[in-house]
Amino acid sequence: MRTSSLLVVDQEPEGLRAVQQSLRPLRRRWRLRFACGERAGRAAAGRQTFDVIVLAVRPPGRDLLRWLDELRRDGRTSETPVVVLASPEAHEVQRHAIRLGATDLLALPIRREEFLVRLNTVLSLKQRQEEIQALNADLAATVRRRTAELERSRLDVIWRLAKVGEYRDEETGNHIVRVGRYSHLLARRLGVSAGEADLLALAAPLHDIGKVGIPDSILLKPGRLSLRQRARIQTHCVIGANILLQKPRGWPGVLDRPDAGAGDNRIVRMAASIALTHHERWDGQGYPMGLRGMNIPLMARIVAVADVYDALRSARPYKPPYSHEQTLSILATERGRHFDPDIHDAFRTVHDAFRAIRAECEDDPPAANDDRDETPRILPLPVETAET
Numbered sequence: 001m002r003t004s005s006l007l008v009v010d011q012e013p014e015g016l017r018a019v020q021q022s023l024r025p026l027r028r029r030w031r032l033r034f035a036c037g038e039r040a041g042r043a044a045a046g047r048q049t050f051d052v053i054v055l056a057v058r059p060p061g062r063d064l065l066r067w068l069d070e071l072r073r074d075g076r077t078s079e080t081p082v083v084v085l086a087s088p089e090a091h092e093v094q095r096h097a098i099r100l101g102a103t104d105l106l107a108l109p110i111r112r113e114e115f116l117v118r119l120n121t122v123l124s125l126k127q128r129q130e131e132i133q134a135l136n137a138d139l140a141a142t143v144r145r146r147t148a149e150l151e152r153s154r155l156d157v158i159w160r161l162a163k164v165g166e167y168r169d170e171e172t173g174n175h176i177v178r179v180g181r182y183s184h185l186l187a188r189r190l191g192v193s194a195g196e197a198d199l200l201a202l203a204a205p206l207h208d209i210g211k212v213g214i215p216d217s218i219l220l221k222p223g224r225l226s227l228r229q230r231a232r233i234q235t236h237c238v239i240g241a242n243i244l245l246q247k248p249r250g251w252p253g254v255l256d257r258p259d260a261g262a263g264d265n266r267i268v269r270m271a272a273s274i275a276l277t278h279h280e281r282w283d284g285q286g287y288p289m290g291l292r293g294m295n296i297p298l299m300a301r302i303v304a305v306a307d308v309y310d311a312l313r314s315a316r317p318y319k320p321p322y323s324h325e326q327t328l329s330i331l332a333t334e335r336g337r338h339f340d341p342d343i344h345d346a347f348r349t350v351h352d353a354f355r356a357i358r359a360e361c362e363d364d365p366p367a368a369n370d371d372r373d374e375t376p377r378i379l380p381l382p383v384e385t386a387e388t
C-alpha cells in the first residue's frame with residue numbers, strides 16, 4: 001500500500017509548530033510536508049500532489065482562502081480533500097471556507113486525537129473515492145469494448161447475410177461492396193447526412209437478398225426469360241423485404257419479444273425498404289408496386305442508380321460488360337424514366353469516383369476450372385484463442 005501524503009500550511013510559525021507536534025504519531029505512516037505561509041504552500045503543492053491538504057486559516061486569511069478557491073477550480077486538485085483549521089470565533093472564515101468547498105472544518109487550537117481521527121476519516125474517504133473511480137473507469141472500458149465487439153459482430157452478420165444473397169448468382173463478385181460505396185457517395189453528394197449515408201452503405205448491399213428465394217434455373221438462365229420466369233424473378237423484392245421484416249418467434253434472447261423485428265434495427269429497416277423498392281422506376285413503370293416519383297423512398301432511388309451502373313459494367317449471363325462511357329450514355333437515356341432526374345444529375349457530377357470504385361473493387365478472378373458442381377475451396381480458418 002502506498003504511503004499517504006499530507007501538506008500542512010499555516011501563516012504563523014508558532015501554529016505550524018503546534019500542528020507538527022500533533023502529527024508526530026503519523027511520521028512513519030504518512031509523508032508529511034509543512035509550509036509556512038501561502039507562497040511556500042503553493043510551491044510545495046506545485047512540486048508534488050498530496051492526498052490531503054490542511055490549511056490553518058487565521059483571520060482575515062484572504063490569501064489561503066483565495067488559494068482554496070483556486071485548488072477547487074484546478075482539475076488536478078479539485079478532488080483533493082482540504083481540511084481547514086480555524087478558530088471557533090472566526091465565523092466569517094468558516095462560512096467562506098465551506099462555501100469554497102472545504103472538505104472538513106476543525107477548531108484551532110487543535111486537539112491532537114480529534115485531528116488524527118478526522119484526518120484518517122478524510123483520507124479513507126478519498127481512498128474509497130479513488131477505488132470507485134478506478135472501478136468505474138474499468139467498467140466503462142469494458143462496456144466500450146463489449147459494445148464495439150457487439151457492433152462488429154452485428155455488422156459482420158449483416159455483411160454475411162448480404163453475401164448469401166450475392167453468392168446465388170455471383171460467387172466471386174464484389175457487386176454488393178460496390179453498390180454500398182456508390183450509394184454512400186451519391187447520398188453524400190445529394191446532401192444526405194453522414195450518419196444516414198453510413199447506414200445506407202451498410203443497408204444497400206442487402207438489396208437483392210430476396211434472390212435466395214429464386215430457383216437457379218431462372219436466376220442463372222442465359223438468354224431471355226419467359227414472362228412467367230420474369231414475374232418469378234421480380235418476386236425477389238417482396239421476398240427480400242419479408243426476410244428482413246419478419247418477426248422472429250421463439251428465437252432465444254432479446255429478439256423473443258412481441259415488438260421484435262426490424263423495427264429496432266435501423267440498418268435492417270432501411271435495407272427492407274430498399275429491398276422492396278429498388279426496382280421501382282421514377283416513371284411508375286417499375287415493380288413490385290409501380291410507385292412513381294417521390295413516392296419511391298429516397299434511399300431506393302439512390303440504390304437504383306448505383307445498382308444499374310454496376311450491373312451495366314458487369315458481365316451477366318445475358319450480356320457482356322459495358323465500358324464506363326457506354327454506361328453513362330445508357331443511364332442518361334433513363335433520366336426521368338427509370339431514374340430520379342436529380343439523382344441522375346448528381347451521379348453525373350461524381351461519375352469519375354464511380355469509375356474509381358469499380359476499378360478498386362474489381363470482382364475476384366474465378367478459380368481455375370471454376371465450376372459450381374466442384375467442391376469449393378476452403379478458406380483458412382482463424383486460430384481460436386482463449387479470451388483473456
Ligand SMILES: [Fe+2]
Pocket residue numbers: 207208236278279
Ligand atoms: Fe434486385
Ligand SMILES: [Fe+2]
Pocket residue numbers: 175179207208307
Ligand atoms: Fe444488384
